[in-house]
Amino acid sequence: MATVVEEEEHHSVERKMVPNGKKFHVFISYSESDRSWVGTVIQHLQNDYNFKCFENSADFIPGRKITENIEYAMSNSVKTMFILTEEYNKSYWCQYEVEFAILKLLAEMKENVIIPVLKEECEIPGYLRPFTYINGIGDMNVWLPKLALAIEAQGEQYNHELALNRVKDAVNRNRNLDLLHEETSRISCRGPVFRWKYVPESLSIPPMKVSSELYNEIIKTISSKRLVLGRHCRNCWWPTMLLALVIVLPTLGVGLAFIGIAINGGTSDLIEIISVLMAFPSVAMLWLAMCCCSEYWGQREMRHAFLEFNRRLIPNKVMVTYKRQRLTANFTICFLFFDMTSCVNHMASELLNKRIRENPTRDIVVLNMNDDDDEVLLDDTTEDSVTYNEQETVTNNLLDLSSAYLQDYTNEKLEHAGDNNRHATKAICICQFAESLEIKKNANL
Secondary structure, eight states: OHHHHHHHHHSSSOOOOOOTTOSEEEEEEOOGGGHHHHHHHHHHHHHTSOOOEEOHHHHSOTTSOHHHHHHHHHHTEEEEEEEEOHHHHHOHHHHHHHHHHHHHHHHHTBSSOEEEEEOSSOOOOGGGTTSOOEEOSSOHHHHHHHHHHHHHSOOOBOOSHHHHHHHHHHHTOOOTTEEEEEEEBOSSSSSOSBOOOSOOHHHHSTTTOOOHHHHHHHHHHHHTSHHHHTHHHHSOHHHHHHHIIIIIHHHHHHHHHHHHHHHTTOOHHHHHHHHHHHHHHHHHHHHHHHHHHHHHHHHHHHHHHHHHHHHHTGGGTEEEEEEEETTTTEEEEEEEEOOOHHHHHHHHHHHHHHHHHHOTTOOOOOOOOOTTOHHHHHSOOOTTHHHHHHHHHHHHHHHHHHHHHHHHHHTTOSOOOGGGOOSOSSSOOHHHHHHHHHHHHHHHO
């Protein structure tokens, strides 16, 4: 208590009052790597401007879930400040804080409660693009007064629908691996496999805008594949294997035993009985062999079909895959949101750097891109043939892996890297998946 009195006597400005219902003036969301820098900012805000800041290390309640601590901090703070860096954009929990702040803004129906601060040159997350940010690059004494004014500014009530829609658009922005639509097959083997008439709204709105021609072509093509047509007789795979183990193999054993008896002097009637007994396991084993061959070729056929569709769906930021419920013989086509631009740019940059290291005398012009530069990724530009070739190579490599990647995701086999997730929040992105396969390949050499 004595320390607070000394500070108040030292500063001419009294401690600013916190509005009713709040406990802090500002909550600061930042990456762990910026802890020291943020500590300096908090020290200035509290000592020089007499704001009460929420400090993670001191004010987070031990034993609580991380989500509960974040929600408590934002709900009890007047403003929320985001320290934007490359590491911040990669952090899962930082993205969670951004989303919750947007929802809080909508709940309170107030403007000027979110303050983005750009600490270094980096991409601004989609959720925060509607908001004016403070340039925090350079001397802190230059931009800190602007930050203090932003914290002190009163939150204004929304008075027009346009501002609210602007924020809602930011909140509703799709993220990679979000499920957009599922098309499930009918149980009956008669008539069309899928019940569909029109493109669902989730695929027709921007930025997807999947045409009805392409959507219908996907459904019709998948409906004609052998894995779909034969779903009733081949999808019960594990029950068939169980039947083989419980019935077929014992029958085969009995048949072999009778063969031994017949060889040692059996009658012709016994040989006929043995022939009949051997017919059942022979047919069953032949059926299993046919199922194996059909499954193998069917999966190859399906991978090729989805590869071509995913290639055509790149401009729509959509990927398509499938999942099967073998016991019920259901086949489901899944449409997922996935913007490959960031993954392609990241891996193309890595490939470019690798080639530069291998041939440092090579003259290469780097083409800078961001998440909105889909046209550069897709157009047949020859402005920079080296960079374009690398992007095209990376795109083809990622598309080749797309079927395996999406199958692992739908079957819940894809690992989650936590804060290290790069371009997706639900699991590792496709470029991380490609890197993990490369690491495993090198480890096996």
